[in-house]
Amino acid sequence: MTDQTAPDALTQKLLQRAAPGRAEFEDLVIVPIFAVIAALILGALVMLATAVDLPTIGQSYVALIRGSVGSLNAVSETLTAAAPLVLAGLGLALGFRAGLFNIGAEGQIVIGGLVAVIVGFSVTGLPFALHLPLALLAGAAAGAFYASIAGWLRATTGAHEVITTIMLNLISYRILDYVLRQPFIQREGRADPISQSVLETAQLPQLLTWIDPNLRVHAGVFLVLGAVALAHWLLFRSKIGFEFRASGKNPDAARYAGIRASLIIIAAMASAGAMAGLAGANQVLGVLDRATPGFSAGIGFDAISVALLGRSHPVGVLFAGLLFGALEAGGRQMQVDAGVSIDLIGIIQALIIVFIAAPLLVRAIFPWGFRKSRQERGA
Amino acid sequence: MSQTRSFFKGFAIAAAFLIGSSAAASAFTACQITDVGGIDDNSFNQTAWKGIQDAEAQLGVQSRFLESQAETDYMPNINSLLGGECDLIFTVGFLFGDATKQAAEANPDQKFSIVDFAYDPAIPNVAGQLFATDEAAFLAGYLAAGMTETGIIGTFGGINIPPVTIFMDGFVRGANHYNARNGTDVSVLGWNVDSREGLFTNNFESLDDGRAFAQNLYDEGADIILPVAGPVGLGSATLADELGRDSLKIIGVDADLYFTDPEKRHVYLTSILKRMDSTVFQVIEAAINDTFEGGTIIGTLENSGVDLAPFHDMDALVSDDLKAEIETIRQAIIDGTISVSG
Known part of the structure; x- marks a missing residue:
């Protein structure tokens, strides 16, 4: 409104400032929005094809919204589901920016969560203000260490990180199985792999239990916001972040500019692993209070989609993680209200990624909202 | 004028909703949360689900189920049924032990029944189902x-x-x-x-x-x-x-x-x-007849809770x-x- 009444010169100036961001804006906002819409439409077609009738499809999308943002409990569930996705997604985004396609978030979550749990129950006598940060840091450090193995292999031997991180994932599952069975870790009286419970002083406190004891949202949301800010600073304000991005854009140019490639690879993997380790710590200290073989629950793989959907931008990752969290919480409600299979949510998530990965396809299907050409922009 | 009319319209819709939901609530609803095997696992979860379906056919109850995809789903799945209209929630599997206990203690008015787990001391709103499968x-x-x-x-x-x-x-x-x-x-x-x-x-x-x-x-x-x-x-x-x-x-x-x-x-x-279908059915029947009580039901060879198939x-x-x-x-x-x- 105001810029219409402002002097012409100012408008021009504002437009000029906005213009370079226009393509980015289309990429970051409009493409994802249309991708979600296209995925929901295709999801409805999939439901139709599997003999779900129209009213049920409508009902299920209403349930999707109701279950994700329709009530306090829904929002709480969305945030709880989104927190680890954002944390792990941030880590992956850092790696992607540095040109490293890290598939190992799952393993880093496992190792980070495992170490956080061990610190959470074995260190006694510390006050909350020390114990919780210690457990979180231990998780982050363990994740960083585990990820830097792949970084080190890449830097010294050239072993591709896609292969090594996938293999490290498999190793992490077996490490988890083994460690959870050790007598000083395993819960007393149980023969299956399950850890002792995290002490109260190391738990991320639940925030809204005073309203309703079933609200699970916990202090991890602050951890997430802090991590987004940290990742943003690291990536765009720090020297090492610049080196990450330079190496990612053009490794050769970066090397000629005096950036030490091997150091950057290891540092990028370590910071990615630290974030994933935090995601694991967030799960065991905030949601589960213990570790079991399945606690990572594929978050590390979903986080790859989150990082891609967020275009490897910390704020984008935050919103992408929230969307995935909402889909998870809402998908549960779809099952409850409409009896639609939870597998369908997986299909919709996958469709969103497909559309995001093919922005040209989205532009072709939805011509609105995109600037057609430079001539039109001038007009 | 139009504002009052739309107010009345809104009121009528709200009233219709209230009536609708109270009518829905009058039918007994049994809900099941599966373990990660899924509702169609040909085995464990499916047998428990059969008990609910039998109750649907014979006692006219309504039913719902939720599938867990990972252990991290246990708690949120229970939560999402708490808001719903479940008179009785079945959690199927030993691994639900912690989550069911937590939810049952936080929601003492909600009836639960867990397969393969028993609490000592018993929780008044949880009926545990155990099986002497070794027989x-x-x-x-x-x-x-x-x-x-x-x-x-x-x-x-x-x-x-x-x-x-x-x-x-x-x-x-x-x-x-x-x-x-x-x-x-x-x-x-x-x-x-x-x-x-x-x-x-x-x-x-x-x-x-x-x-x-x-x-x-x-x-x-x-x-x-x-x-x-x-x-x-x-x-x-x-x-x-x-x-x-x-x-x-x-x-x-x-x-x-x-x-x-x-x-x-x-x-x-x-x-x-392992006739979870029969114990699940028993629990539903008890809940309908207001004879539901916390504690443990044990299936044995003697009461046909376990058996060898032909x-x-x-x-x-x-x-x-x-x-x-x-x-x-x-x-x-x-x-x-x-x-x-x-």
């Missing part, structure tokens, strides 16, 4: 020991938890009983009753694991295998199907796999039935002597003259 597994072990041609039978489990290992305990002890009685030396691979160690896939999902573990046992000479891992056993059945039932037979668990896995029905020697197509392969012996042992277990717990 039926004892019969299966005896049968397998009597049927094997290689003198080696095998078993493997999903996760090393009591409701799984109780099958393996009974199976091994039944085979040992056969050895003691007939002077044979049939060995059971995959489970050591004393050290509590054995073969475990560490999941209840992977059909590949089911195939691989059965292959390993087969390579070691086993010709009858008892997989105790829900749908994982379907992978073992595939292997038996390829090898032929003369080389490898499978013993099903939970449901009668002859019916729930009809494509490979010919590989199942029998199944160890041999179906393999009936002719089982000798009449063996059938008679199994019948005698069944009676002895019910009378208490044979102890299945070692």
